[in-house]
Amino acid sequence: MKMHLSITVAWFVSALLSLSKVTQQFSEGSTSSVEPTSIYSQFEQGGYEVLQYGNFKEFLDHKLNISQVLASFLVKDYTDCAFKCLDNIGCLSFNFATKPAIGTDQHSCHLLASDRFNHSTHLSLCENSPCQNGGSCRPLYQNKSFVCNCLGNYFGPLCKKVWHKINTDPVCFGTRDEDFGSFEADKTGNIHKIKLVHISGSVNCISDQVTSTKWSCDLHLNELNIHITDQNNIPLFPGRSAINLNPHSFFYQLSGFDANSPEIVFDSIPTPLAVTAGQKFRIWYGEDLRNVTEQDNIGKSCADVYVVYQIE
Ligand SMILES: *[C@@H]1O[C@H](CO)[C@@H](O)[C@H](O)[C@H]1NC(C)=O
Ligand SMILES: *[C@@H]1O[C@H](CO)[C@@H](O)[C@H](O)[C@H]1NC(C)=O
Numbered sequence: 494m495k496m497h498l499s500i501t502v503a504w505f506v507s508a509l510l511s512l513s514k515v516t517q518q519f520s521e522g523s524t525s526s527v528e529p530t531s532i533y534s535q536f537e538q539g540g541y542e543v544l545q546y547g548n549f550k551e552f553l554d555h556k557l558n559i560s561q562v563l564a565s566f567l568v569k570d571y572t573d574c575a576f577k578c579l580d581n582i583g584c585l586s587f588n589f590a591t592k593p594a595i596g597t598d599q600h601s602c603h604l605l606a607s608d609r610f611n612h613s614t615h616l617s618l619c620e621n622s623p624c625q626n627g628g629s630c631r632p633l634y635q636n637k638s639f640v641c642n643c644l645g646n647y648f649g650p651l652c653k654k655v656w657h658k659i660n661t662d663p664v665c666f667g668t669r670d671e672d673f674g675s676f677e678a679d680k681t682g683n684i685h686k687i688k689l690v691h692i693s694g695s696v697n698c699i700s701d702q703v704t705s706t707k708w709s710c711d712l713h714l715n716e717l718n719i720h721i722t723d724q725n726n727i728p729l730f731p732g733r734s735a736i737n738l739n740p741h742s743f744f745y746q747l748s749g750f751d752a753n754s755p756e757i758v759f760d761s762i763p764t765p766l767a768v769t770a771g772q773k774f775r776i777w778y779g780e781d782l783r784n785v786t787e788q789d790n791i792g793k794s795c796a797d798v799y800v801v802y803q804i805e
């Protein structure tokens with residue numbers, strides 16, 4: 494956790510440094526120009542959820558001539574414009590006026606959905622629209638690559654894979670007395686990912702607690718206790734891929750998820766699970782499945798079940 498935070502801050506600091514450097518260069522450029530001119534900047538955007546960074550490459554005394562402007566602002570300086578661009582997911586570059594707009598001390602800032610590499614001899618990495626199913630493409634010039642931002646339930650490097658919801662009614666499971674939830678495969682195929690999306694309710698392994706969790710217990714906030722089994726109660730997910738599976742209570746850790754994650758995903762499956770249409774599966778609270786210390790359990794959680802059928 495600490496590690497992650499310090500890396501994030503480092504990215505942020507380097508963004509500030511590179512931006513101020515650019516501002517410096519820009520000041521020199523503007524003194525020599527007679528007409529108000531623009532800087533065209535191309536940048537790469539990387540993302541952490543909270544903080545973002547950009548590597549800006551400036552082109553002095555150039556304006557990228559495209560009619561479609563995503564958004565226009567009046568800003569104090571170059572840095573403000575850069576941050577507007579970072580905040581806008583569609584923004585690949587911006588034009589920044591080196592002189593203030595007439596009658597103000599603010600500069601015009603136009604966010605653009607395109608960049609210089611789209612309008613020059615450089616072949617854009619996104620030119621062939623590699624992202625499928627409505628996904629948008631962002632070039633990563635640093636490593637001659639690109640990333641796709643996928644829509645809806647699509648995912649994967651090229652947005653070709655899709656999460657497929659297989660239940661009709663919510664699948665609800667309790668915490669004691671064989672109160673498992675049921676769902677069935679809607680077609681025949683090989684499942685190689687499965688996710689549960691919490692809809693409502695909560696569960697707990699101790700009845701005297703006022704709070705509760707979506708998938709686990711107040712006493713195990715970093716662990717999960719949800720198991721998908723077949724009709725004979727043979728555990729399938731997380732199955733053997735779970736780390737630190739407690740043999741008695743069935744609590745386990747799953748990287749990236751905790752007791753209150755809105756959804757949990759099982760995707761490190763050693764071999765895809767072959768299923769036939771109509772085959773039934775169960776969702777269990779671990780202690781209920783094992784019949785251990787379940788008498789003080791309370792609650793019920795409901796979820797939708799999504800799978801990815803392997804593309805042959
Ligand atoms: C900018 O592009 C428009 C058409 O998109 C063109 O008419 C105009 O001449 C261009 N301006 C410059 C300065 O190249
Ligand atoms: C290229 O430009 C077009 C519009 O001019 C834009 O729709 C597209 O997203 C741009 N792609 C890249 C990779 O810059």
Ligand SMILES: *[C@@H]1O[C@H](CO)[C@@H](O)[C@H](O)[C@H]1NC(C)=O
Nearest residue numbers: 539633635636637638639640
């Ligand atoms: C390119 O760089 C991005 C971010 O810097 C990284 O996420 C991605 O994995 C890299 N891709 C390749 C092919 O190296």
Ligand SMILES: *[C@@H]1O[C@H](CO)[C@@H](O)[C@H](O)[C@H]1NC(C)=O
Nearest residue numbers: 670671726781782783784785
């Ligand atoms: C748990 O209890 C139920 C009902 O008494 C029983 O059918 C089931 O076999 C038990 N499971 C285990 C793992 O002991």
